Amino acid sequence: MSSGSDSSRSLPPYIFNTDEVDAYNGIVYKDNESILIRPSDDPEVTQIDSMRVPTPAMNSTSRSSRTRSARERIRSEFVKRLNDLPGAPVSLINIRDETTPSLRFTFVNESVLRKGVERLDSEFVAGCSKCRPDMGQGIGCEYTKICECLEYADVDVGRLDEAQRKIFDPTGDTSGLPKRFPYASSGHRQGCLVDFYLDRRAPIYECNRQCKCGPKCKNRCVQHGRKVKLEIFKTKDRGWGLRAREALRKGEFLDTYRGEIITDEEATRREEEAKTSKESYFYSLDKFADDDIFANEKPYVVDGELMGGPTRFINHSCEPNCRQYTVLYNKYDRRVYELAFFAYRDIRPSEELTFDYLDKEEEDQEAEELTSTQQSEGGKQQIECKCGAQKCRKWLWM
Numbered sequence: 001m002s003s004g005s006d007s008s009r010s011l012p013p014y015i016f017n018t019d020e021v022d023a024y025n026g027i028v029y030k031d032n033e034s035i036l037i038r039p040s041d042d043p044e045v046t047q048i049d050s051m052r053v054p055t056p057a058m059n060s061t062s063r064s065s066r067t068r069s070a071r072e073r074i075r076s077e078f079v080k081r082l083n084d085l086p087g088a089p090v091s092l093i094n095i096r097d098e099t100t101p102s103l104r105f106t107f108v109n110e111s112v113l114r115k116g117v118e119r120l121d122s123e124f125v126a127g128c129s130k131c132r133p134d135m136g137q138g139i140g141c142e143y144t145k146i147c148e149c150l151e152y153a154d155v156d157v158g159r160l161d162e163a164q165r166k167i168f169d170p171t172g173d174t175s176g177l178p179k180r181f182p183y184a185s186s187g188h189r190q191g192c193l194v195d196f197y198l199d200r201r202a203p204i205y206e207c208n209r210q211c212k213c214g215p216k217c218k219n220r221c222v223q224h225g226r227k228v229k230l231e232i233f234k235t236k237d238r239g240w241g242l243r244a245r246e247a248l249r250k251g252e253f254l255d256t257y258r259g260e261i262i263t264d265e266e267a268t269r270r271e272e273e274a275k276t277s278k279e280s281y282f283y284s285l286d287k288f289a290d291d292d293i294f295a296n297e298k299p300y301v302v303d304g305e306l307m308g309g310p311t312r313f314i315n316h317s318c319e320p321n322c323r324q325y326t327v328l329y330n331k332y333d334r335r336v337y338e339l340a341f342f343a344y345r346d347i348r349p350s351e352e353l354t355f356d357y358l359d360k361e362e363e364d365q366e367a368e369e370l371t372s373t374q375q376s377e378g379g380k381q382q383i384e385c386k387c388g389a390q391k392c393r394k395w396l397w398m
């Protein structure tokens, strides 16, 4: 034992409350369930007053230790990266231990297309040509009978007139019919995703830079980026997690899931190369997997493990408060699109943000059709789910 203290009094055993000890310098021993400290008879050992630890000398040593300063440098580098992010601030907090998320992770503002991944040429980006900023008494593209961006959006059946209703065929040409508009244009939930989209998970077609409606069009939300203040925090038992530092309204946009967009073959290669499963960072862009364009090709995959945004830290819950939706800025590009997270209900400030890794649509096919053996054979790993929800499914396949 060494110490900067020169106390040589003989001390009675002192019971530490271990939660409060930041630095230790003394002779301790265990007696039943208690940890006790006592002076040593060894003349080589400097005696200290256990009531005065940590001494200034201990603190200074600990502050200048290599491990500590390395930890501080890693943390400040990570925080610097967060501070450099555009949009509302993202903070980092860890009251559990002294770790920081890995610096191998690079924050990117948009996904990075890797070898073999192609998106439609910008000349094929189609915008709405008949819309105007002042159209429909300022309603804009919500005046959706003519907005071409909403060509493939679901028809608002409630707004069809008698004659239209009689001949309406949802699988046929729906141009000229009123469409479901994705975002609420007034009220408490102004700007939020409306219930129809929240529940039905229909693709969201936003306007784009080719459109004639102008930048103030209400059919632009995800493209404006994150507006919500976020916090990456260390959870008790699920690594890092994400929460918002403000209350969120049902349907409020959080951020997109970004990363490297890779081919299916590359995803398989990365999976095989990794010692543990990478599935939990993979997101398949398979919303339109039934389209003809996928007859000979498999959908691309977003790998968010080493590149992405703060949403990469969102943990799974069997009763989630967020959901992920498909957003297109170019209605014709159904292979490369945005994965956007929206609040699925009102969320209190600092409540952990979660989504269901086994999405409802997938759940029907995967969880119910595949047996456990098939899932293990398919290379999926089973881990214990610690979401703590009442209806927790207990296991996560990754």
Ligand SMILES: C[S@@+](CC[C@H](N)C(=O)[O-])C[C@H]1O[C@@H](n2cnc3c(N)ncnc32)[C@H](O)[C@@H]1O
Pocket: 237, 238, 239, 240, 241, 280, 281, 312, 313, 314, 315, 316, 317, 383, 384, 385, 386, 387, 396, 398
């Ligand atoms: C996309 S990451 C989420 C961020 C992660 N917690 C971290 O520290 O980087 C997915 C990983 O988080 C952990 N995880 C997420 N939700 C979980 C849950 N409900 N139960 C147990 N582990 C979970 C698993 O280790 C999973 O592989």
